[in-house]
Amino acid sequence: MGEGTLYDKVWDRHKVTALPTGQDQLFVGLHLVHEVTSPQAFGMLKERDREVAFPKRTHATVDHIVPTGNRDRPYADEAAENMMAELEENVRGSGIEFSDPDSGNQGIVHVIGPEQGLTQPGMTIVCGDSHTSTHGAFGALAFGIGTSQIRDVLATGCVAMEKQKVRKIEVTGELGEGVTAKDVILTIIRKLGTDGGVGYVYEYAGEAIENLGMEGRMSICNMSIEGGARAGYVNPDETTYEWLEGTDAFADDPEKFEELKPYWESIASDDDAEYDDVVTIDGSEIEPVVTWGTTPGQGIGITEEIPHPDDLPADKADTARRAQEHMRVEPGDTMEGYEIDVAFLGSCTNARLKDLREAAAFVKGRTVDEDVRAMVVPGSQRVQRAAEAEGLDEVFTDAGFDWRDPGCSMCLGMNDDQLEGDEASASSSNRNFVGRQGSKDGRTVLMSPIMVAAAAVTGEVTDVRELKEVTVA
Amino acid sequence: MSDADIDHDGFADGEAPAARVTHVSGTGIPVRGNDIDTDQIIPARFMKVVTFDGLGQFAFFDQRFDDEDNEKDHPFNEEKYKGANVLVANANFGCGSSREHAPQALMRWGIDAVVGESFAEIFAGNCLALGIPTVTADTESIEALQDFVEENPDAEIDIDVEAETVTYGDETVDADVSEAQRKALVEGVWDTTALMGANGDAVKATARSLPYVPDDHVPADDAASEGAVGDD
Numbered sequence: 001m002g003e004g005t006l007y008d009k010v011w012d013r014h015k016v017t018a019l020p021t022g023q024d025q026l027f028v029g030l031h032l033v034h035e036v037t038s039p040q041a042f043g044m045l046k047e048r049d050r051e052v053a054f055p056k057r058t059h060a061t062v063d064h065i066v067p068t069g070n071r072d073r074p075y076a077d078e079a080a081e082n083m084m085a086e087l088e089e090n091v092r093g094s095g096i097e098f099s100d101p102d103s104g105n106q107g108i109v110h111v112i113g114p115e116q117g118l119t120q121p122g123m124t125i126v127c128g129d130s131h132t133s134t135h136g137a138f139g140a141l142a143f144g145i146g147t148s149q150i151r152d153v154l155a156t157g158c159v160a161m162e163k164q165k166v167r168k169i170e171v172t173g174e175l176g177e178g179v180t181a182k183d184v185i186l187t188i189i190r191k192l193g194t195d196g197g198v199g200y201v202y203e204y205a206g207e208a209i210e211n212l213g214m215e216g217r218m219s220i221c222n223m224s225i226e227g228g229a230r231a232g233y234v235n236p237d238e239t240t241y242e243w244l245e246g247t248d249a250f251a252d253d254p255e256k257f258e259e260l261k262p263y264w265e266s267i268a269s270d271d272d273a274e275y276d277d278v279v280t281i282d283g284s285e286i287e288p289v290v291t292w293g294t295t296p297g298q299g300i301g302i303t304e305e306i307p308h309p310d311d312l313p314a315d316k317a318d319t320a321r322r323a324q325e326h327m328r329v330e331p332g333d334t335m336e337g338y339e340i341d342v343a344f345l346g347s348c349t350n351a352r353l354k355d356l357r358e359a360a361a362f363v364k365g366r367t368v369d370e371d372v373r374a375m376v377v378p379g380s381q382r383v384q385r386a387a388e389a390e391g392l393d394e395v396f397t398d399a400g401f402d403w404r405d406p407g408c409s410m411c412l413g414m415n416d417d418q419l420e421g422d423e424a425s426a427s428s429s430n431r432n433f434v435g436r437q438g439s440k441d442g443r444t445v446l447m448s449p450i451m452v453a454a455a456a457v458t459g460e461v462t463d464v465r466e467l468k469e470v471t472v473a
Numbered sequence: 474m475s476d477a478d479i480d481h482d483g484f485a486d487g488e489a490p491a492a493r494v495t496h497v498s499g500t501g502i503p504v505r506g507n508d509i510d511t512d513q514i515i516p517a518r519f520m521k522v523v524t525f526d527g528l529g530q531f532a533f534f535d536q537r538f539d540d541e542d543n544e545k546d547h548p549f550n551e552e553k554y555k556g557a558n559v560l561v562a563n564a565n566f567g568c569g570s571s572r573e574h575a576p577q578a579l580m581r582w583g584i585d586a587v588v589g590e591s592f593a594e595i596f597a598g599n600c601l602a603l604g605i606p607t608v609t610a611d612t613e614s615i616e617a618l619q620d621f622v623e624e625n626p627d628a629e630i631d632i633d634v635e636a637e638t639v640t641y642g643d644e645t646v647d648a649d650v651s652e653a654q655r656k657a658l659v660e661g662v663w664d665t666t667a668l669m670g671a672n673g674d675a676v677k678a679t680a681r682s683l684p685y686v687p688d689d690h691v692p693a694d695d696a697a698s699e700g701a702v703g704d705d
Contacts, residue, residue: 016679017672021662022653025669027679029686037572039523048666053673054680056690065521079521086523120685130571130595144571144595147525148602152666157676160665162653194508195565198594228568230594263684295508295568315564315612319507412517412570433512433569440516440535 004273005166006235007201010141013267014124016158023160029123029140031153032109033060033096035087036414037128041150042090054157055095059118062087062100063108064414068377068404071101080415094154107380107406110134110348114218115382117247121236121264126153131348131430133224136233137217138240139268141201143231164199164230165276170206173284178465180358181216182350182428182448184208186289186299188220188281189227194297197229200277203269204234208283214243215354222349223430226296235268290335290461291432291446293323298432299446302463306331326434327443335461338445340426342419343368343456344437345401346377347411347429350449355379355428356387359453360395361469368400369459375402375417377409401456413438426455493661494604497586497632499558501622501641502548504533509562510569511596515578517570528574529581549582553626561619562589564612567596576600586632588639588648590615601654601663606634610648614639618646635659 016025031054038060045052052058065080075081091098099105099112106112110131113119121139126132128150135142149159169192171184189196202224209217217234224232234240241261244250250257287301298320300306308331309320324331329338345351345359356378368374376396378384384406387393393403410417411429418438419425425437425444432444445461454462519531537547544550560579566589567575576599579587586606597607610618621628621641631640632648634655639648650658657663669676680691 013683014679016669016675019662019665019668020660021657021665021668023657023665025672025676027676027683029683036520040525040573043524044666050666050670053676053692054690057680057686064517077521083521083523123685128571128573130569132571146571146573146576146595146599146602148573148599149665152669155666156669156673157680158669158672160669162651194568195591195593198565198591225569225595228565228593260685295510297508315507322506412512414517414521431510431512431569433510435516435535436512438518 004270005203005275006139006233006267006269007141007166007203009267010122010124011163013122019160021160023162025158026124026161027158028126028153029057030113030118030125031058032113032125032127032132033058033091034064034109034127034129035062035083036064037147038150039083039086039090040147041128041154044151045154048155050155052094052096052154057157058096059113060087060091060096060098061106061109061112064408064412066101066407067415068407068409068417071405077415101381104381107383108348108351108408110222111352111379111383114138114214115247115380117244117249120244120249120260121240122267126159130225131222133230133232134218134222134348136221136224136231137214139233139236139264141231141233144225164201166203167197167200167277167279168203168205168275170278170280171204171208171283172206172280173208173282174211175208175283175286178288178450179286180448180450181212181219183286183289184283185220185223186291186296186446187286189223189297190299191281192227192279194226194295195228197224197227200229202227202229202232203275204232206283209234210237213354214239215352218352219349223296226430236264288448288451288464290451292327292329292335293320294326294432294434295319295323296430296432296446298323300335302336303334306333306335308332335445336463338461339424340372340445340455340460341423342425343372343374343452344410344425344427344429345375345449345452346379346409348379348408349430350428351377351379351383353383353386355449356383356392357390359449360392362450362453362464362467363399363401363457364395366399366457368456372456372459373402374400374456375404375410377404377417378406380406399457410437412436426452426461428452492604494606494658495633495635497559497606497634498629499585500556500627501559501561501618501630502554502557503561503619503622504548505563505619507564508568509566511567511572511575512569514567514575515572520572520574525574525577525581528578529583532578532582556583557626558583558585559630559632560584560587561615561622562587563615564590566592568593571595573599573602576603576605580605588615588618588632597654601657602665604658604663606632606650606654606658608632608639608648608650610639610646614646
């Protein structure tokens, strides 16, 4: 086991006791709740006649089923309305703060936590959602849990966990033009595999990571789980503190900021920390990455050839063959020129203000291809308002994008935003699993927001470096 | 030791049958392929529910039915695997989303244990919360077991959680059950709510020791919890 890492320190600070199961009981500093995975847990709580133990360390929002078009209540989709009503009842009955659409603070749970300053370094953060790893970008220990564990957290304020190993992933050098955090994480997953992180927590480090803003760090930590790692984190630094200073938690309370900063600094990994594994990746060699298959590990650089299944390790060959059949791609081809029907700019991976700004720069003055339906789904109502204040909504709508209300939307097709039939989508989301975007014949190509913008205007997978960026006024 | 097969049927949401799970015995069902994700196990559209009841019928739904609801080739559709309770999977089974709906759907279809090359962590944790062992073995052993099950769908498979073995036909193969999982299942202490709930005061003490937790976020000690100090 490693020593002196952020993971070790945060674990130790939150450890309540060792359980007879061999697991540790960890106090949960922040429990985020959404409508899909929580209702059964609240139900279990009622059955056991227990109350929420730490309502003030709990925060809820609605994101998965919420419509991104007409949001008048009751929602047109009865099942969605029921889930929303259930969540409202559960959180209001427990004294849990709720960022609902009326509050103006609603959004994807992994967008609202960081933007409200709920997410802070040195916390343990859980949510019934695998992309909770996102919050690790702030130097928190954050991971997804199942519904029975949500029950545990609601009832006791704790989770039972086994300690894991820590792998340091150092991304050295400077990222090239048109290369984003998304390309970095897709490269990491491709190299280490979709199950390479099982049993590990990932610490992302190195020049290329340190140079990223918080949005990029969040995109990377967000997809840790796609590489099998339940949690991923970046050590907090000045970039982190700068973000925190501007959030609700500290904007009006600089004293609290100064009070907590030493703690944040203290939990960063020591220079001589011991890791169970260290992997180094040259960031300067990464190019824009797109997926050709049906797992996030099946990615290639935009100029690279799709691999032949026979050339892959035996355990990857079958999956690759099936994926290529589903995606209708041929080994030896590149993904450039792959025709798309839908462009989806959204999700907890890539729907923050910076993502929208960067994509808008490639959309401005251009028009969405006539055969493409393109949509932007901001990560939160705050992102939406900030983008509108900058005129980004107009840039997108002028080009032919649909500008929608915040939610998970077409990342997983739990509301009306879904692929139809065998449509192919250029998507800034995190999973290209078969059926993920709502149609079992649908085809998802994962890529960065600027690559989605490029694909939207050309109608095919495009190397964004060949498009000239237009500066948004 | 006799078969300590647990009956998962008929439990309300979350009413985990607090019991020792030392063995799971029954017939097998192979689901081949690496990286079988939770979107395949239970497509998201079936998660627009507020209970887990009835999810069993939707297990692997899109793999089992085409657009016109005609059955496709899938082990979960095959008559010969009816009544099977041991799922035999390959590598990285259950990857993707944290949805407990996935093991819930499998459990409600009838699965009591999963044997595979490897499992995604959140999936394995969710299985444990339901008392479903996730047992691993090497690639060769798993493929041999899948072949065996295909040829002998009525043959009994016995998973010994404590001894970490899987026995079928004349074969007994070494398997692996993570230490915490083995302990929890064998000792019947996988109801973590009750376990952790007994340490209420220690939890509050930990919370108060954290610089970011304001005092008024920690509930006051009350008489009831004062008497329930755990082992800390």
